[in-house]
Amino acid sequence: MPTKIVLAGEGGQGVQSVAKIIAIAAQKSNKYSSYLPGFGVEQRGGVSLAYLQISSHPIPYPQFEKADIVVCFCSRAVSTVKKFIQKNSLFIYDDSAIDNKSLEKIKSDVTEYLAIPAQKLGREKFTSKVANIILLGGIVAHLKEINFQEFENSILEEFASKIEKKPEIKDLNLGALKAGLEIAEKFDKSKHLFEGVTPPEIKTAFSKDKISWTRFPEYCKGCGLCIIKCPVQALKFSNEIGFLGLPMPEVDIQKCIGCKKCMQICPDGAIKVEINP
Amino acid sequence: MSENALPKSWNKETKPHKFCPGCGQALALKILGHAIDELGIAQNLIYATDIGCSLLSWDMFNVDTIQTHHGRTVPLCVGFKKAKPGAIVLSLTGDGGGYAIGAQHLLNSVMRNDPITIILINNANYAMTGGQLAPTTLLKQKTTTTPKGREIIQGRPFKGPEMLAQISADDTYIARGISTNYQQLLNMYKKAISNQIDGRGFSFMEVISMCPVNWHTNAQESLDFSEIEMAKVYPLGEIKVPKALT
Numbered sequence: 001m002p003t004k005i006v007l008a009g010e011g012g013q014g015v016q017s018v019a020k021i022i023a024i025a026a027q028k029s030n031k032y033s034s035y036l037p038g039f040g041v042e043q044r045g046g047v048s049l050a051y052l053q054i055s056s057h058p059i060p061y062p063q064f065e066k067a068d069i070v071v072c073f074c075s076r077a078v079s080t081v082k083k084f085i086q087k088n089s090l091f092i093y094d095d096s097a098i099d100n101k102s103l104e105k106i107k108s109d110v111t112e113y114l115a116i117p118a119q120k121l122g123r124e125k126f127t128s129k130v131a132n133i134i135l136l137g138g139i140v141a142h143l144k145e146i147n148f149q150e151f152e153n154s155i156l157e158e159f160a161s162k163i164e165k166k167p168e169i170k171d172l173n174l175g176a177l178k179a180g181l182e183i184a185e186k187f188d189k190s191k192h193l194f195e196g197v198t199p200p201e202i203k204t205a206f207s208k209d210k211i212s213w214t215r216f217p218e219y220c221k222g223c224g225l226c227i228i229k230c231p232v233q234a235l236k237f238s239n240e241i242g243f244l245g246l247p248m249p250e251v252d253i254q255k256c257i258g259c260k261k262c263m264q265i266c267p268d269g270a271i272k273v274e275i276n277p
Numbered sequence: 278m279s280e281n282a283l284p285k286s287w288n289k290e291t292k293p294h295k296f297c298p299g300c301g302q303a304l305a306l307k308i309l310g311h312a313i314d315e316l317g318i319a320q321n322l323i324y325a326t327d328i329g330c331s332l333l334s335w336d337m338f339n340v341d342t343i344q345t346h347h348g349r350t351v352p353l354c355v356g357f358k359k360a361k362p363g364a365i366v367l368s369l370t371g372d373g374g375g376y377a378i379g380a381q382h383l384l385n386s387v388m389r390n391d392p393i394t395i396i397l398i399n400n401a402n403y404a405m406t407g408g409q410l411a412p413t414t415l416l417k418q419k420t421t422t423t424p425k426g427r428e429i430i431q432g433r434p435f436k437g438p439e440m441l442a443q444i445s446a447d448d449t450y451i452a453r454g455i456s457t458n459y460q461q462l463l464n465m466y467k468k469a470i471s472n473q474i475d476g477r478g479f480s481f482m483e484v485i486s487m488c489p490v491n492w493h494t495n496a497q498e499s500l501d502f503s504e505i506e507m508a509k510v511y512p513l514g515e516i517k518v519p520k521a522l523t
Contacts, residue, residue, distance in 0.1 A: 046295070216281060219292060223299030223489070224496035229457075243293065263282060264459040267303035268293060272282035 002055030009073025014132030019050035024154040036062040078102040096120035098196040130176035137180015211258040219270035222246025226262035284310025291336040301456040301486030312466035327374035348379025376412040390446040390478040400486040408491030448478035451517040455485040
């Protein structure tokens with residue numbers, strides 16, 4: 001029976017790169033592997049899915065309904081991977097990026113899990129861009145039939161053109177892989193609860209005498225049109241992020257004149273300006 | 278938490294919608310939503326989408342929606358209107374569907390003066406498939422199939438509303454708006470729809486849009502390209518207005 005792995009995350013988080021690296025490493029270790037990317041029609045902002053199979057025999061069909069290993073990169077992907085979870089599936093997730101509310105949805109289905117704080121570790125020790133490779137380390141720990149050396153080789157191959165431009169990328173990625181592997185090997189399920197992060201409270205409403213300015217983090221895609229259209233430069237990007245992981249605008253309410261230009265230009269309906277009589 | 282800022286006619290369960298960050302088509306659809314709200318026609322509306330990015334709006338509105346092959350929304354709408362004259366038929370199509378593969382349908386429908394409303398989104402490329410040359414691509418504009426910029430040998434930018442105005446009947450409403458001008462576009466939408474409600478004839482609107490992903494532009498550059506570069510080639514405003522609407 002092939003080992004079936006499904007990976008899911010936001011487009012741009014490196015889900016497809018990880019799947020490709022595993023597939024190539026498996027083939028170099030004389031295994032059969034298949035990799036099938038799956039994403040929606042949207043060019044930006046969809047959940048990115050990868051179907052991966054590794055076997056010692058030829059693989060008849062690249063898609064599947066239930067997976068042995070389910071890897072989840074972000075909160076939004078949790079409901080996408082729910083249908084792949086079966087009894088004894090291993091659920092690998094980033095407990096520094098996925099919130100408790102999303103995990104609650106699959107709590108009853110998951111028996112085996114592995115939590116890796118990839119985003120947090122990436123930010124602290126490497127860069128947040130290698131979070132996917134840290135999670136790859138967690139997958140590697142459960143793919144003993146593939147030679148560890150081959151994973152390193154296929155990472156170097158995948159990022160060859162980037163390493164050429166920036167040589168430090170090589171050490172960052174290889175370090176991240178080892179860090180992920182280390183956490184996975186030390187992971188003790190009995191000492192770690194099935195939980196993620198509690199999302200920080202985001203300020204949505206700003207108001208002064210008659211003007212109230214509201215933003216909706218669940219709709220904001222962070223395009224920045226409102227910031228440019230504001231005639232008094234009252235808007236700027238804040239540190240809080242919207243649902244796509246991009247920064248959201250915030251208002252300097254003292255400067256706001258209540259012209260509603262930002263509300264009119266927002267393609268997502270994420271800003272509301274009201275003038276109270 | 279105060280009530281959201283979405284148009285009432287939008288289907289709230291499918292939001293956030295599927296369009297890219299900063300998409301002009303989503304903006305045009307938000308304003309269309311406000312126009313539908315103000316006219317109060319959601320109950321009686323049939324919304325038709327084409328293939329392309331316009332397809333991403335199939336679950337955008339809380340109205341009955343139909344969808345068909347690339348470029349064939351115009352005959353689909355005409356057929357629906359003939360079968361159910363009381364319905365308000367509104368179609369959203371892209372520049373590829375309207376000016377390339379479906380151009381003959383658009384022409385013949387204008388010639389017959391069918392009482393339907395067509396909204397065409399002009400973003401100067403084929404956006405869903407990755408930014409290829411479209412009839413509306415500007416000269417010197419780079420796309421994935423014209424990496425050195427569009428040359429005159431590949432044709433000049435297609436001016437649809439001007440062409441349709443030449444062959445249209447007196448009761449046709451033809452206008453060109455831009456997604457970033459809220460008030461102008463809202464008024465045009467309302468006129469284009471009420472022209473159909475009053476049973477006068479064909480209404481056609483081109484909306485100049487933005488495509489930051491395929492243009493490879495940030496917010497400022499997208500606004501500049503659509504509001505300055507595109508508006509230079511495609512002049513904004515009403516091109517043909519029936520007497521009753523003036």
